[in-house]
Amino acid sequence: MGSPSALRKLNDRAALYALLESGPLTRLDLEQAISVSRPAAAELLRRLEESGLARRAGYRPGGPGPQAQLWSIAEGAAYAAGLDVNDTGIDAVIADLGGAPVGTGKSRLAPGDDPAAAVRDLLETVAADAGLTRADVRQVVVGISGSVDPATGRLSHAEHIPEWNGFDVRERLTQVLEVPVAVENDVKLVLSDESIRGRAVGCRDVLLLWIGQGVAIAIIADGRLLRGSHGSAGEMGVVPVSADGPFAGDLLATVGIAALAREHGLPDADPAGLVARAASPDADPPHDGFLSALADLVVDVLASPVALVDPDLVILAGDHGLAGGDELAARVRTRLHQRLVHRPRIVAGTGYDNSVRQGALDESLRRLREKVFADARHHRPADPIHRSTESTSRAADLLGTGSGKGHQ
Incomplete structure (x- = not known):
């Protein structure tokens, strides 16, 4: 059994996280949330208020009184x-x-x-x-x-x-x-953000492909973000897609998508805008062909990492991945599922600012x-x-x- 001091620390910590995640709470709420006695709850609230980490936050509707007193995290601590x-x-x-x-x-x-x-x-x-x-x-x-x-x-x-x-x-x-x-x-960090409030909430095995000014992959495997021994896990931009083929960055980064646009007779000044127009329901044939070719390139880059990691979910992010939206994700899904036994869900990223x-x-x-x-x-x-x-x-x-x- 732990020492009284250690148990107090554990109770304090549990109480603070309960207040953070579910507050404001009454003392009774807190007793039930962290399974402590009434005297223990009263004492830990006193300690937390004295430390500056918890504060009184008014009363629950129904009138003032000890049972209605609400407590919350002291946000400014x-x-x-x-x-x-x-x-x-x-x-x-x-x-x-x-x-x-x-x-x-x-x-x-x-x-x-x-x-x-x-x-x-x-x-x-x-x-x-x-x-x-x-x-x-x-x-x-x-x-x-x-x-x-x-x-x-x-x-x-x-x-x-x-x-x-x-x-x-x-x-x-x-x-x-x-x-x-x-x-x-x-x-x-973008993948971490997606796992907290985006497409990857509740997923333990996720691969995010960033398609923007550069190209990179981020991976959550069994609930843990992979960094690699040198911090460079997922730096796909300088990896060739085949033994003698181009680098992934040459294919999917801004310069690569601009080159693909020129191949289809399309303007290359605004690659992200071009991808968005190509993904729209009323895209003309040249734009449709461009988007299909882009989906092929995305699959070329994704196939090996997906086969290796076996994620439940693949997210297309970055300026160009987001611009392609659901339409690009659907085309990538069809092509990737034809190529691999592993058949993850494939979606566009949430696209939150910042x-x-x-x-x-x-x-x-x-x-x-x-x-x-x-x-x-x-x-x-x-x-x-x-x-x-x-x-x-x-x-x-x-x-x-x-x-x-x-x-x-």
Whole structure:
């Protein structure tokens, strides 16, 4: 049997997750949710309120009184940040402990800029606009358009963002921000986002094919995101589709789709728009032929990974995968099922805005909660001014998120 101290920690942690996922709750609700006695529930609520992690949240309809008192997570007790780093710049969001965004911001890097300093400056600006300081942000996760080697922290497959190459990205950011930082591949974060609130909810074996400026694959196998020994699992852009054939990136990235358009006598200036027009119900014959040829190329790239992983679900994502929608997914499904014994469902991605940033924020919140909930007694309550529900509500309305638990 565990020590009383260890049991208190477990109960505190269970109570906080119950409040997070199902709150606001009365004391009786909490007793039933985590199977503790009435005195134990009362005592842990007292501890959590004292630590600054739980707060009183009014009364259940029916009148005030001890039985009707509601409790919820103290959303302003800690903050997390998620960032999307790509060749257009940096996109950041800060959210409270409950997941509600309190501010967003973007910046661009000029030649010669220090990327870590640019992240610091952007976070300081976003925090200040939300009435916070950068020190209030306790966890940062960065989604980046490249793969991070876990041994060296250096990027690979990231020639398009040269300012981020040649150094330990996680270590540099951790030093400059003075807060724990994790760095994750952007396409893997998109798949993570799909598994939380998109097409892959409830699926344990999923393969996502990203078709955009570049080409990459992300995989969830038996419920776990695959990263690989060098962080490069799924970097399909530089893999030939046959022994002497072209690279997958040459076929399906923007330049490849533009070349395919020219082969069909179609304009190549806007590949994503072209794919969308070709997938429309009233597409003319040249567009229809182009879409069928594109589906063939997608199957050429997908066949080996699907046969190897045996996913239940395949998601077509990225600018071009999303533009093809259900029509491209249906054509890929037909062709892939003709070629393989494995016959997964194939769908277009959800296409939420800012899915990389949201995936980074989801992971940042997960890490923050694990850390903060692990020992509630040692949590340092935030300055009360930072717990303003009014400012949180304004930010959520500004971002169009309502409760703050959807996409930005």
